[in-house]
Amino acid sequence: MKINWGTGIVIAFALFISFILYFIIKVQTNVKYDNELVVEEYYKKDAKYGDEMIRIQNAQDLKQKPVITNDSEGVAIVFPAEFTPKDIKGIVSFYRSSNKKFDFVVPISLSNSALKVPKEKLLGGRWEINMEWQYEGKQYLTKETIYVK
Missing domain, CATH: 1.20.5 (Single alpha-helices involved in coiled-coils or other helix-helix interfaces)
Incomplete structure (x- = not known):
């Protein structure tokens, strides 16, 4: 044929x-x-993007900003001394883009100006840190990327 x-x-x-x-x-x-999707309920998150930008701008407008450091003991988030620690409320989200199973959230509850996350909770690699917090009625959002060895 x-x-x-x-x-x-x-x-x-x-x-x-x-x-x-x-x-x-x-x-x-x-x-x-x-x-999997990178973010659950992507469209709801996208609808609130303008509000997120305002909170990021609020954080950038601060004279003294919170400092996120990564050392051998883990991650330390230090708020400026001008803030009253007990009045700072919010959450710190640790996001692992390679696997959603490792994501976790730490509530901000301070007795001094520093919040510590032990290294045992963090696998080696890249972590996205989103810190959503409020102080004296004003909302802030701080985003940072760290690399844990």
């Missing part, structure tokens, strides 16, 4: 589409491939 050009092209397209569909199905059904 002789195959002409038109039939050959149709067969080639059918094989290519089958090949692509095979890999799509394999990736979607195999638990080894993690295809």
Whole structure:
């Protein structure tokens, strides 16, 4: 049987589409491939983006900003001495972009001007730190990236 050009092209397209569909199905059904969203409820988060920018600007307008440091003991967040520690409320979110299972949140509850997160809670690698806090009725958002060895 002789195959002409038109039939050959149709067969080639059918094989290519089958090949692509095979890999799509394999990736979607195999638990080894993690295809989660980066952020749950992405559209709700995006709708609040303007408010987030205001809180970031509030944090940048401070004369003295909180300092996030990474050392051999873990992560330390030090607030300026001009703030009353017990009046600072909020949360610190540690976000691991490589695996959602390692994300955790630490509430801000201070007796002195520093908050410490022990190194045992942090795996080696890149961490995104989002610190959402308020002081005297004004809301702030501080974002920083650290690398833990």
